[in-house]
Structure formats: structure tokens, C-alpha cells
Amino acid sequence: MSAEERFAGGERAVNGEPVVRVRNLHKWFGRLHVLRGVDLDVAEREVVVIIGRSGSGKSTFLRCINFLEEPSAGEVAVAGISIPAGHRGRELNRDLLKLRMRTGMVFQEFNLFPHMTVLENVSEGPVTVKRIPRAEAVRMGEHFLAKVGLLDKRDEYPIRLSSGQKQRVAIARALCMEPRVMLFDEPTSALDPELTGEVLDVMRQLARDGMTMLVVTHEMGFARDVADRVIFMEDGIFVEQGPPDVIFRRPQDPRTQRFLQRVLD
Amino acid sequence: MRRIIRGPLVVLAVVLVAALAATACQPRPAQPQAANDLLAEVLARGVLRVATDPNYPPQSYLDEATKQWTGFDIDVAREIARRLGVELEFVTPDWDLITAGNWADRWDLSIGSMTITPERAKGLHFTQPYYTTPAQVFVHASNTSYRSPADLSGKRIGVCGGCTYEEYLTKTLSIPGETINFVIDGADIRAYPTDLYAVEDLALGDGVRLDAVITALPTGLEAIEAGVPLKPLGDPIYFEYLAGAVDRNASKNPVPFVEKVSEIIKAMHADGTLKRLSEQYYGVDLAAAAAAFKPPPEGY
Amino acid sequence: MVPGAVRPVDVADAAWGERQLLVQARQRRVRQLQLFAVWLGIIVLVAGVLVRFNLDVGFMTTWGWFILSRGVPTTLGVSLASITFATVLALIGSLMRISRSPILSGIASFYVSLFRGTPLLVQIYIIYIGLPQLGIVLPAIFAGVLALSLNYGAYMTEIFRAGIQSIGHGQREAALSLGMTPQQTFRRIIWPQAVRLIIPPIGNEFVAMLKDSSLVSVMGIWELTFTATKSGRPRFKNMEALLIAAAAYWVLTALFSTIQSLIESRLGKAHER
Numbered sequence: 001m002s003a004e005e006r007f008a009g010g011e012r013a014v015n016g017e018p019v020v021r022v023r024n025l026h027k028w029f030g031r032l033h034v035l036r037g038v039d040l041d042v043a044e045r046e047v048v049v050i051i052g053r054s055g056s057g058k059s060t061f062l063r064c065i066n067f068l069e070e071p072s073a074g075e076v077a078v079a080g081i082s083i084p085a086g087h088r089g090r091e092l093n094r095d096l097l098k099l100r101m102r103t104g105m106v107f108q109e110f111n112l113f114p115h116m117t118v119l120e121n122v123s124e125g126p127v128t129v130k131r132i133p134r135a136e137a138v139r140m141g142e143h144f145l146a147k148v149g150l151l152d153k154r155d156e157y158p159i160r161l162s163s164g165q166k167q168r169v170a171i172a173r174a175l176c177m178e179p180r181v182m183l184f185d186e187p188t189s190a191l192d193p194e195l196t197g198e199v200l201d202v203m204r205q206l207a208r209d210g211m212t213m214l215v216v217t218h219e220m221g222f223a224r225d226v227a228d229r230v231i232f233m234e235d236g237i238f239v240e241q242g243p244p245d246v247i248f249r250r251p252q253d254p255r256t257q258r259f260l261q262r263v264l265d
Numbered sequence: 266m267r268r269i270i271r272g273p274l275v276v277l278a279v280v281l282v283a284a285l286a287a288t289a290c291q292p293r294p295a296q297p298q299a300a301n302d303l304l305a306e307v308l309a310r311g312v313l314r315v316a317t318d319p320n321y322p323p324q325s326y327l328d329e330a331t332k333q334w335t336g337f338d339i340d341v342a343r344e345i346a347r348r349l350g351v352e353l354e355f356v357t358p359d360w361d362l363i364t365a366g367n368w369a370d371r372w373d374l375s376i377g378s379m380t381i382t383p384e385r386a387k388g389l390h391f392t393q394p395y396y397t398t399p400a401q402v403f404v405h406a407s408n409t410s411y412r413s414p415a416d417l418s419g420k421r422i423g424v425c426g427g428c429t430y431e432e433y434l435t436k437t438l439s440i441p442g443e444t445i446n447f448v449i450d451g452a453d454i455r456a457y458p459t460d461l462y463a464v465e466d467l468a469l470g471d472g473v474r475l476d477a478v479i480t481a482l483p484t485g486l487e488a489i490e491a492g493v494p495l496k497p498l499g500d501p502i503y504f505e506y507l508a509g510a511v512d513r514n515a516s517k518n519p520v521p522f523v524e525k526v527s528e529i530i531k532a533m534h535a536d537g538t539l540k541r542l543s544e545q546y547y548g549v550d551l552a553a554a555a556a557a558f559k560p561p562p563e564g565y
Numbered sequence: 566m567v568p569g570a571v572r573p574v575d576v577a578d579a580a581w582g583e584r585q586l587l588v589q590a591r592q593r594r595v596r597q598l599q600l601f602a603v604w605l606g607i608i609v610l611v612a613g614v615l616v617r618f619n620l621d622v623g624f625m626t627t628w629g630w631f632i633l634s635r636g637v638p639t640t641l642g643v644s645l646a647s648i649t650f651a652t653v654l655a656l657i658g659s660l661m662r663i664s665r666s667p668i669l670s671g672i673a674s675f676y677v678s679l680f681r682g683t684p685l686l687v688q689i690y691i692i693y694i695g696l697p698q699l700g701i702v703l704p705a706i707f708a709g710v711l712a713l714s715l716n717y718g719a720y721m722t723e724i725f726r727a728g729i730q731s732i733g734h735g736q737r738e739a740a741l742s743l744g745m746t747p748q749q750t751f752r753r754i755i756w757p758q759a760v761r762l763i764i765p766p767i768g769n770e771f772v773a774m775l776k777d778s779s780l781v782s783v784m785g786i787w788e789l790t791f792t793a794t795k796s797g798r799p800r801f802k803n804m805e806a807l808l809i810a811a812a813a814y815w816v817l818t819a820l821f822s823t824i825q826s827l828i829e830s831r832l833g834k835a836h837e838r
Contacts, residue, residue, distance in 0.1 A: 066742055068738050105742040111735035112739075115761070125743035128753055129749070177744065320795060321799060327799075358783075359785065362693075370697075461801075491801045
């Protein structure tokens with residue numbers, strides 16, 4: 001299978017099962033109850049955008065999906081790998097690695113590996129995690145760098161890139177693992193304002209290509225244009241969700257209304 | 266391919282433990298199975314390991330031209346090894362480590378002009394002494410006010426810490442077979458790790474750091490010959506008996522070995538070897554008195 | 566143009582930029598010359614003081630080569646072996662220190678506390694005299710290397726730990742999110758970045774060790790200081806002998822400092838704009 005075909009996404013979910021399934025997720029930080037029983041199904045090719053104030057639990061929720069934060073209670077499943085909270089032991093650790101391989105993540109602060117060139121950054125996952133021969137990993141890396149428009153930067157070190165370019169490399173790095181779902185944790189919040197456009201464009205293209213995406217962002221324009229579903233989150237629960245038209249035009253819950261009023265003005 | 270060992274930590278831990286085990290086991294001297302007896306072991310090994318401190322001409326030092334071991338002690342050790350019929354090997358641990366005993370079998374014998382004292386005899390067996398050394402007071406060459414050691418009462422006197430010269434000044438010295446006159450009262454004792462530091466300090470000038478030094482007569486004379494501005498003050502204040510020493514805590518029984526070395530030294534007194542060596546290095550016979558030394562009945 | 570008026574600098578002029586670069590290069594050269602002159606001045610001054618010591622040049626020529634040829638290889642060998650073992654110890658120690666296991670972390674922090682809290686000389690004596698009580702008789706040179714390794718390993722454990730922990734949390738998360746195991750994360754992502762921070766202090770430790778290795782002379786190891794004192798003291802030429810040793814230490818440390826900065830600039834490649 002060529003990289004092209006891989007990216008086009010040969011293997012699709014069978015019998016319409018959701019790619020991400022979260023059940024009754026709770027998270028405590030000490031005495032702080034940050035997630036208070038969250039449920040979510042994300043379907044194949046669906047783009048879900050989570051909005052809400054800082055501190056509402058959006059990022060924590062996203063980080064619980066690939067277990068960068070350990071959920072306190074509940075269950076998370078990605079592409080058929082299901083892991084209950086409080087898991088321990090070798091068997092489940094192997095499941096955890098499998099789940100993370102199928103979940104791409106893009107961070108607010110990019111977190112590129114500064115000691116590797118751009119190409120090494122994107123091919124690191126396939127080589128180290130998937131044990132794909134380096135030559136093939138390089139081909140894949142180049143493919144995805146082309147996809148985000150940065151093939152000409154392949155031999156640069158991250159420090160020589162602009163923040164927008166860094167974030168695009170980070171997206172290519174995650175894509176290189178051919179994930180079933182991409183998690184975006186405020187991908188434009190750390191960017192210079194004039195550079196958010198290029199990153200959002202890449203994300204738009206990704207959505208058009210049929211990638212399943214779960215995005216935490218403050219970019220209301222992006223949510224309105226790209227999302228299939230928008231979720232408003234506050235105090236660790238999903239207050240309201242629906243198609244962007246409904247959420248942005250006719251929000252039902254007064255908390256959603258208050259929030260939108262503030263950010264859209 | 267799956268890694269068999271998990272994590273760099275485990276690999277490194279294993280490597281380190283193996284390395285430590287290897288260094289811990291490997292260098293232990295090959296011990297002949299024969300008898301639980303140091304003499305037998307030395308003979309079986311074919312090598313006599315002698316501790317010396319090459320700091321003291323003319324007893325023990327490196328030769329200017331050849332950079333080889335040389336000196337009176339060195340020649341005595343060579344002769345002992347020759348008469349035992351074994352090779353000779355020198356080691357150079359700190360003097361304190363030699364006199365403290367508990368050598369952990371690292372070497373067999375000290376031939377280092379060591380004075381027999383009851384204190385040292387607690388940790389070490391002494392052989393028959395092979396010569397004596399006069400303890401001598403030295404003052405700076407420019408000094409004219411001191412006539413005899415008795416003039417030094419209350420003065421600053423440099424000695425090596427823990428050696429007999431310090432005991433002389435504290436009036437606690439006792440040497441078997443010697444009656445000692447303590448003529449210096451209330452000295453301001455300045456103890457040094459070795460007499461040579463004291464000599465260097467006295468050389469700075471009369472009364473600069475020290476007023477006098479007590480050291481072995483040959484050591485002081487050697488310094489004077491090397492151009493150090495000292496002069497002896499009066500006659501030697503006492504004589505020390507200098508002998509070979511063996512660790513009492515050697516893992517093999519050391520007594521037959523000590524007796525054998527004593528026997529060799531007595532023979533070297535009897536056939537004039539020690540007298541000849543003493544005259545060669547010191548210009549006088551310092552061996553004669555040591556030949557007549559009688560150890561106390563309980564022995565050393 | 567009015568005579569005497571200052572002609573405005575044409576900043577767009579390429580030659581103007583070239584000239585600026587030349588000026589800067591000349592300023593750098595002048596500064597280097599000034600530094601060199603200061604060093605030269607101090608050296609002449611020190612040499613003047615040394616002349617007043619009445620040094621015996623004859624002794625220095627007869628014994629210099631012996632002191633250097635016998636002492637330098639031993640000093641270098643002991644230091645190189647010790648820094649190698651100390652690095653291994655520090656790597657293990659730092660990993661144990663940051664491990665979540667209270668047993669491993671406890672052992673490591675005890676080790677660091679003990680060996681940083683006691684003098685190196687005392688440790689040397691204890692290893693040389695104490696270990697035989699347990700039936701382990703190490704030859705002097707091994708005891709010396711062991712003591713230096715343990716002592717420096719303790720200091721370097723803290724250096725390594727700080728280096729590893731200074732790598733941002735985001736790096737770990739990015740690696741884990743790709744599906745790397747914690748071991749892969751450490752080996753591929755954290756360690757290579759930490760090394761860049763750790764190398765300069767290792768160089769400093771090595772330079773310090775070159776000098777501290779003189780302490781093993783108490784066990785009768787013929788390293789630089791021991792060889793110098795045993796050559797000089799019996800002839801009352803201690804100053805001459807020690808000056809030779811001091812010069813050798815100085816050359817060695819300068820040499821290794823240079824090597825260290827070369828390695829540093831190589832490692833810094835990824836971080837230059």
C-alpha cells in the first residue's frame with residue numbers, strides 16, 4: 001500500500017461503530033472534580049469541536065482520551081480498543097500503546113522534538129513505534145510534509161521554523177502514524193495571530209479528506225465552518241451539543257447563550 | 266524485533282554489577298592452597314612484597330640517574346629477598362597505612378626504618394632490628410643562642426606527628442633497652458605528617474616558623490648535604506632500634522615468617538653485611554647496637 | 566551638493582553592509598589581542614616571582630621527564646576510568662532518583678547524600694582499609710578508581726537528574742501520544758536532549774577529577790602528584806617538582822576544556838538559528 005492510499009484511509013470502521021466512545025468519564029485533580037460524567041461517541045469522518053471557557057475541562061477531557069491524563073472513573077474506547085479507568089498491568093499497557101497509536105494528538109505548544117530535523121520529527125513515530133523501515137518512513141514523512149506544505153523545510157531544525165510552520169509539522173507528525181482520529185488541543189492558541197490561518201487551512205483540508213477529528217478551540221469561525229457537531233462544555237459536563245447552526249444561532253441553555261454572547265461580540 | 270531486556274536501567278545495572286564483581290574478584294592475589302602460613306605463602310609465590318616510602322634518602326629514594334629504587338632500606342630488603350630465595354617487589358602506601366597494621370595481605374613486610382615502639386607492636390610483629398638511628402636535634406644554621414638541647418625548653422619544635430620524637434617531647438617515650446633522659450621541658454610541639462615538612466619549615470629561617478627540629482641524624486645530615494641551612498645541636502638525644510615489621514592480622518599465620526626474617530637479619534649482622542651497608546650509606550656503623558638487641562620476653 | 570555636508574549613508578548599499586562586517590571582525594581581533602596581552606603580562610609577572618624562588622633548573626631537567634612520563638599516564642588513566650564509571654553510575658542513579666518506585670528513589674537519594682556528604686579522602690581510606698574487612702581486597706588503583714567513581718557519580722547523579730528533568734513535560738507527552746513506551750520516550754526523546762545539557766558539566770567534573778585524582782596517592786599510586794613529591798622531597802626540591810606537576814595539570818585541564826567546548830558546539834547545532 002502506498003502512503004497515498006494509506007492516507008486516503010483504506011481501513012474504515014466496520015459496522016458503523018464509533019471511532020471514539022467515552023462512557024461516564026470522571027476526573028479529579030485532588031479535591032477538584034474536573035470531569036463530572038462525560039459521554040461521547042464520535043463517528044467515522046465526523047468533526048467534533050468542543051468549545052467553552054478556560055478551565056471548563058475541555059483540554060482535560062481531550063487528554064483523557066489518549067490517557068495523557070489518567071481518568072478517575074469511566075471508560076474510553078478508540079477504534080475498538082477499550083480501556084477502563086484505573087487500569088493496571090501489562091496486558092492493559094499494551095492496549096494503551098495500541099490506543100495511542102490510533103490516536104493522533106496536536107498540542108497547543110507544538111512539542112516538536114528540537115534535536116531532530118523536520119523530517120526526523122515526522123518519521124520518528126513510524127520508525128520507533130511501528131518499526132517501519134526507515135526508507136518507507138521517510139517516504140511517508142515526505143508525503144505528509146507535502147500535505148501540510150512544508151516539504152521544502154524537511155532538513156531544517158524546528159527552531160528555524162515560524163510558529164505556524166511548527167504546528168503544521170506537528171500535524172504531519174501525528175498524521176504519519178495514520179491515526180483513526182486526530183485530537184487537537186487548542187492548536188492555534190500559541191500562534192502569532194497572523195499565522196493561525198495557515199494552520200486552520202490545513203485542518204480544513206484534513207476534514208475535507210474525511211479525517212475523524214476532535215478539536216478543542218476558541219476559533220468560533222472554524223467551528224461554524226468545519227464542525228459536524230459543536231459541544232459546549234462547562235464545569236466538567238457537556239451542557240449542550242448539536243450542529244453548528246443550532247448551537248451558534250439558537251442555543252437552548254442560558255449558559256451557552258451567555259458564553260456565545262461574550263465570545264462572539 | 267522485541268527487546269528482551271526492558272529499559273536501559275536494567276541493562277546498565279547488570280553491566281555495573283558485573284563490572285564490580287569482576288574488579289572485586291579478579292585482583293585478589295592467587296593464594297597457594299598449601300599451609301595457613303605466611304612464610305610458606307611467600308616462598309610458594311616466589312615474590313616478597315615490601316612496603317617502603319621512597320621519601321627518605323639515604324634509606325629509601327629514587328636514584329637520580331636511573332630513577333630506580335635505592336638506599337639502605339632498599340638494599341636490606343634486597344638482601345632479605347635474596348636469602349629467602351624469592352623475587353622482590355616494592356609497594357608505596359602512605360606511612361600511616363603501614364604503621365597502622367591491618368594490611369589486608371596487600372604486602373608482606375615493611376622495611377622502612379621503622380622504630381620499635383610498644384604502641385606499634387600492638388598491631389605489628391617486629392623482626393630483629395637491623396640498625397639503630399640516633400635521634401638528633403637540629404637548629405637553623407644561623408642560630409648562635411642554643412648550646413644544647415636543654416636550651417630548647419618552651420621553644421617551637423617540629424616533629425613528625427605520632428612518631429617517637431613527639432613522644433620524646435611529651436615524655437611518654439619508652440624504648441626497650443634504653444634509658445632516656447628527657448632534657449627538654451614544655452616544648453611547643455609542632456607535629457607534621459612527615460619530618461621533611463618540619464625540615465622545610467625550619468629552613469625558612471631561624472625562628473620563622475620553628476626554632477628546632479628533631480629528626481633522625483642521617484635524615485638531617487642528608488638535608489644539610491642538599492644545601493638546607495641546618496646544623497645539629499649537641500649529641501643525639503637517644504637511639505632508636507629500627508626493624509622490619511609484619512602485620513599481626515595477616516590472614517596467614519605470620520610468626521614463622523617473622524622468625525625467618527629475624528634469623529636472616531641476625532645472619533646479616535654476624536657476617537658483616539649490615540655493617541658494610543651502614544658504612545656505605547651513612548659513613549658509620551649504625552648496625553652494631555642492633556645486633557645486640559634483646560626483645561622483651563613476651564616478644565614482638 | 567553643498568561642500569562639507571555629510572553624505573547620507575546609503576543603507577541599501579551592499580558595500581556598506583560588507584564594511585560593517587569587516588569592522589566587527591576587526592573589533593573581535595583587537596579584543597583577542599588584548600586578552601592575549603593580559604595573559605602574557607600575567608605570565609611574565611608570575612615568571613618573575615618564580616625566578617626569585619631560586620629554582621634549581623638542573624633538578625627540573627633531570628626529573629621533569631620522569632615525573633611527567635610516570636605521572637601523567639596514571640593520572641589520565643585513573644581519571645578517564647573514573648569518569649566513565651561515574652557517568653554510568655550517574656545515569657543509573659538519576660534514573661532511580663526520578664523513578665516512581667520509593668525503593669529505587671530511596672536508594673539513589675541515600676547514595677547521593679552519603680557520597681556528597683563525606684570527604685573524598687575519607688571515602689578513599691574507607692574503601693582501601695574497610696573493604697578488606699568484608700574480604701574484598703582491592704589493589705590500590707582499583708580502590709582509587711572505585712572511590713573517585715562513587716564520589717563523582719553522586720555529584721553527577723544530581724547533574725543528570727536536573728538535566729533530564731529540565732526537558733519540558735510536553736516532549737514526554739508528544740512522544741507518548743505517538744505510542745512510544747516510556748523506555749522509547751526516554752531513549753529517543755528525553756535523553757538526547759538531556760545529554761546536550763549534561764555534557765558541559767561532565768566536562769567540568771572531569772577537569773575537577775583530574776585534580777582530585779591526586780588524593781589516591783595516599784595509597785601509593787604513582788600518579789602525578791605522588792611522583793612529583795617522591796622525586797622532589799628527598800632532595801629538598803619540592804617546589805621544583807610541584808611546579809612541574811602543576812604545569813602538567815594545567816596543560817591537561819586546558820586541553821580537556823578545549824575538547825569540551827568543541828563537543829559543546831557540535832551538540833548545539835540543532836539549537837542554532
